[in-house]
């Protein structure tokens with residue numbers, strides 16, 4: 484069994500594995516098929532066996548399916564897992580309708596999540612986005628009340644601005660910031676990342692592969708039925724340009740005897756002690772490769788090649804992560 488390094492989430496916060504397991508793709512979120520449940524559960528078990536205890540979900544992933552799946556997987560081994568749940572996003576028929584962060588709604592959401600997960604307390608609970616119609620004080624204040632009630636252990640936030648992060652942390656100490664961050668998506672380095680580091684907030688970095696762009700497996704054009712066709716990053720000239728950048732990543736990976744995905748994960752991991760790569764893995768076969776990525780280090784030259792090839796703005800077009 485491999486012992487994954489631990490990181491602390493927030494000042495005096497919990498210790499969790501430096502590699503996190505993202506469970507989103509174990510459920511149908513945009514209306515696609517649900518992957519085989521037995522393999523998803525086996526993946527969670529194997530991740531826990533390897534010391535990957537940070538398990539990430541959202542109550543809206545598959546309209547509760549994801550939480551029920553995790554609930555089944557952690558039955559009998561609750562203490563092995565650190566459960567992180569996002570709430571507030573409202574979906575209908577695979578369409579994102581908006582956010583509901585009214586205190587009354589949050590108090591309702593938590594009870595359903597606890598029941599679906601089959602646990603008494605959620606380790607990290609976080610609004611998945613902010614909602615300007617509800618004051619930040621009320622959102623964070625309501626989650627702080629849930630901490631007092633014993634339903635939540637730590638408070639997190641996701642996809643917020645640097646100013647919002649400071650304000651939220653003033654209201655109640657924030658343990659973790661869940662945010663999209665990769666070689667292809669480095670915008671947070673301008674202001675959000677420095678603020679999180681200054682405040683000692685753990686950074687749970689998702690989309691390390693940038694919707695698969697950095698796996699090195701993508702080809703232009705995408706299949707017609709590929710959902711990523713909706714994102715400008717994967718359309719026409721943008722995709723051709725972006726895949727040229729990925730060629731550099733592929734060469735660098737080949738020179739190190741590893742895969743482009745491993746380099747993409749390792750680059751995130753190398754951005755600091757407070758940063759955790761949160762990687763979607765829906766099948767056991769992903770685990771050995773991604774766990775091994777946590778041991779990859781770069782020479783200054785390699786780091787320079789990555790940082791210049793993938794400088795901010797080098798990747799053209801956006802995804803749903805518009806900030």
Ligand SMILES: NC(=O)c1ccc[n+]([C@@H]2O[C@H](COP(=O)([O-])OP(=O)(O)OC[C@H]3O[C@@H](n4cnc5c(N)ncnc54)[C@H](OP(=O)(O)O)[C@@H]3O)[C@@H](O)[C@H]2O)c1
Nearest residue numbers: 505506507508539641689690691692744762763764765766
């Ligand atoms: N807070 C937010 O707004 C937000 C938004 C999106 C996601 N998240 C969280 O972050 C997690 C990760 O995000 P993500 O799914 O967008 O990004 P990701 O981790 O980059 O995953 C994207 C895809 O990469 C594949 N993959 C994993 N390891 C691979 C490997 N070694 N080689 C080739 N492909 C590999 C996964 O496939 P398989 O699934 O087939 O294994 C997955 O489909 C999610 O599960 C979710 O928990 C949070």
